[in-house]
Amino acid sequence: MTAVTQAPERTDVPELRVEHVTLRFGGLCALDDVSFTVRPGSLHALIGPNGAGKSSCFNVISGVYRASEGSVRLGDDEITHLKPHKLAGRGVGRAFQNTALSPGSTVLDNVMLGRYALTSGGFIAAGLRMPWTTRAERRHTLRAAEICDFLGIGGVLHTPVGALPYGEAKRVDIARALAVEPTLLLLDEPAAGMNAMETAELAATIREIREELGISILLVEHDMGLVMGIADRVTVLDFGQCIADGPPAQVQADPNVVRAYLGTGSEDEADGSENAAEENA
Numbered sequence: 001m002t003a004v005t006q007a008p009e010r011t012d013v014p015e016l017r018v019e020h021v022t023l024r025f026g027g028l029c030a031l032d033d034v035s036f037t038v039r040p041g042s043l044h045a046l047i048g049p050n051g052a053g054k055s056s057c058f059n060v061i062s063g064v065y066r067a068s069e070g071s072v073r074l075g076d077d078e079i080t081h082l083k084p085h086k087l088a089g090r091g092v093g094r095a096f097q098n099t100a101l102s103p104g105s106t107v108l109d110n111v112m113l114g115r116y117a118l119t120s121g122g123f124i125a126a127g128l129r130m131p132w133t134t135r136a137e138r139r140h141t142l143r144a145a146e147i148c149d150f151l152g153i154g155g156v157l158h159t160p161v162g163a164l165p166y167g168e169a170k171r172v173d174i175a176r177a178l179a180v181e182p183t184l185l186l187l188d189e190p191a192a193g194m195n196a197m198e199t200a201e202l203a204a205t206i207r208e209i210r211e212e213l214g215i216s217i218l219l220v221e222h223d224m225g226l227v228m229g230i231a232d233r234v235t236v237l238d239f240g241q242c243i244a245d246g247p248p249a250q251v252q253a254d255p256n257v258v259r260a261y262l263g264t265g266s267e268d269e270a271d272g273s274e275n276a277a278e279e280n281a
């Protein structure tokens with residue numbers, strides 16, 4: 001993985017504040033008065049067992065769902081009801097659980113889609129290939145290629161995404177999210193569907209993104225082992241409520257968290273919890 005040109009020491013990274021967010025689907029309360037803060041430049045994990053409300057929370061923050069109550073603030077900006085496409089302009093990059101990539105298009109073309117949020121020339125000028133749009137396009141293409149290099153997919157720039165193994169396709173999705181030059185990167189269960197080796201490589205990549213770019217990362221994740229190894233701070237949801245918030249070791253030792261994970265009866269989750277506890281011992 002090669003270094004990407006961006007200063008690690010940044011003063012332009014705002015705090016994300018989720019404040020008293022409630023989300024209802026008819027009679028079902030998917031999020032119940034949830035509050036937490038992602039500190040600037042931190043790697044913050046949002047975890048919880050099946051159905052805890054993680055994806056609902058991700059979707060509220062990323063503008064897909066409209067909170068019934070409460071607010072989401074990025075620095076001084078209230079972004080609670082901003083449409084997803086407006087968020088890129090506020091410095092929010094998002095990679096989804098089910099990659100929303102165009103499988104027939106190349107890696108570079110998919111990542112370039114992220115750059116279009118930053119272009120100002122307009123479609124007509126671009127269509128007429130005015131000199132300034134050609135220059136801008138060259139600059140955006142170089143930057144997209146640089147981001148791909150950083151994520152270890154620089155060797156497959158011209159390969160259709162549909163021909164890539166799952167782990168690499170996931171990196172394309174993250175590259176596209178980074179292409180908007182975010183100060184906040186939202187990752188929804190990036191390790192879902194990955195094998196153990198891919199998950200370990202992804203964990204190293206996520207840590208490197210935070211260290212090299214100095215941006216905040218909110219990682220919504222089911223895999224507790226992955227989270228405990230890399231997060232600065234962890235918020236735990238269960239049945240739509242925030243049951244713990246703190247450094248990984250503290251959260252892991254919290255009896256409510258252990259109960260929430262073990263109480264679901266899922267062997268995977270129980271193993272994840274115990275393994276993570278061992279790792280931190």
Ligand SMILES: Nc1ncnc2c1ncn2[C@@H]1O[C@H](COP(=O)(O)OP(=O)(O)OP(=O)(O)O)[C@@H](O)[C@H]1O
Pocket residue numbers: 025028029030048049050051052053054055056057222
């Ligand atoms: N669009 C929706 N309409 C109705 N109910 C929903 C919708 N999305 C989520 N829910 C419900 O909200 C609750 C929280 O679901 P959510 O998907 O946010 O949990 P999760 O923690 O992400 O779970 P998982 O780890 O299984 O993905 C669940 O009871 C779910 O059935």
